[in-house]
Amino acid sequence: MDLDALTAVRADQWARLDELARRRRLDGAEADELARLYQAVATDLSTVRSTAPDPTAVANLSGSLSRARARLAGAHEPAWSDVVRFAVVSAPAALYRIRWWIAGVAFASVAVAVVVGWWVATDPGALASLGPKSARDQYVLHDFGDYYAPGSTFASVVWTNNAWLSAVCVALGITGIGPVWVLFTNAVNVGSIGGLMATYGRLDVFFASILPHGMLELTALFTAGAAGLRIFWTLVDPGPRPRARALAEEGRALFTVAITLVMALAVSGLIEGFVTGSALPEWLKLTIGALALAAFWAYVLVLGGRAARAGETGDVDAQRAGDVRPVAA
Template structure:
């Protein structure tokens, strides 16, 4: 192909790419305008290789080479912004998303915390109810875990502090598994999320009511009050994400169900990303703080109250001053 024909065929593409580069270098580029930047950059590199292979003029090769070098710098500079995007999501995007989805968050919280509180009260008043949800062997194991004389509280068996990292990994896998189950089951028209929110609430409430009734309240509540701020909130938020998926299938409005589900999933997945962060924090606190007997229960209550205030303040106040897109 002659150089003149090659230039005429691709000049508009080069001009468009040059405009993208100018916008990126000046920091004025819009996300939508540059969504095809990576593909355009690869195209420029291909044109440069063709020009060199066909022996086109040095003027054209220098022009394409210059654009390729500028594109390379912008491509890798913007890829490095992933960390900055993560920071913006954590400190602003996630709490704003939770507030924007307040209907699903409130519904899931009412189902989960409501069933937990109700079952806790009923089990405390009617002790035999615990055996309708938990087997006698599991009840005995729970009593051993929260025995005031235990060396490490909340553990299956006596473990030393050297096992904290192992328990940290166990808590991560267990908690994320519960959260993902609660979220993904929302695809069953929301019924799966509804079931797991109620099931987990009833189970936790039953154990809490039983241990409180037999006199293990101090060891149990001082153990859960710290990491519970993040863990229990995360379960409710995972349920909210699942309910959002289910509602998109049940009431897609004027959209087709597939499109409604796609739009709902984009927000629901972001909620789950925040849930995972909460569960990582909860697992760390549970492994290294909640189970220790060095701190007195009173100290744990104070720390737990601060953590609950931190979570509630973060979700209700963080990101209110920033309105930049995430």
């Protein structure tokens, strides 16, 4: 085959295909023409490759066909745009929708911790249940402070553990028991430690060690528990939607919360690993923790509120979610 001869005969078709593929808008006739030209030029490319594989001709035809195929089949947005949309729309919208659930879980958890702490600090029997006096002395005077030794290894261990707990809260949310058990156990542990430290007059040390990272870390755990309980409540009361559809929609939306909390817990892990046990002034540690918490809530309330007002729920888009049967509201 003579490539020059083929080029002379087909050049107008190749140029027309490239022109249509680059246009922003096509009418019906032009779309049909693009489809016909795509088939013809694809045949030409196959011929060129098999009989006269000129690199320049192959590259030019391949580029035109690639653009035409994207116009015919529909081009997907770049992967980075999905990541950006998740970060600034889907995730904050999902968090915003459960903001009052987060507040309720936080209030209940803090209440349990305060009650348990007061009980341990005022009841000798409760205090004795934490172990013999020698073990309590060792923990309060040495182990509690030593636990927060700065380091990247410690930060990664804390991050992994907390991310796992948060994922469990969301994943077991449908049971209604899993999140409650995790939250209750955590509140009892924190309250017991606080009460123990109070009996030794070291409640200031307790709060100075807990709050810098704990403000964000505990909020993340409360958020995971709230997401899990919201999924359970959807099972109980799906509203006007069929129960299976409601669970699918809420499950997809609220699992974005678990993914988002991985990043929030990474920040709290860094604070716990490099700030809490450091030699920084206590006021600076608390300021860093407060700023991290403020950033989280700004993310939820500002970006999340804007996304929710635009109708976003945190669920995937309709194309990925699939068709659903309409139901009466």
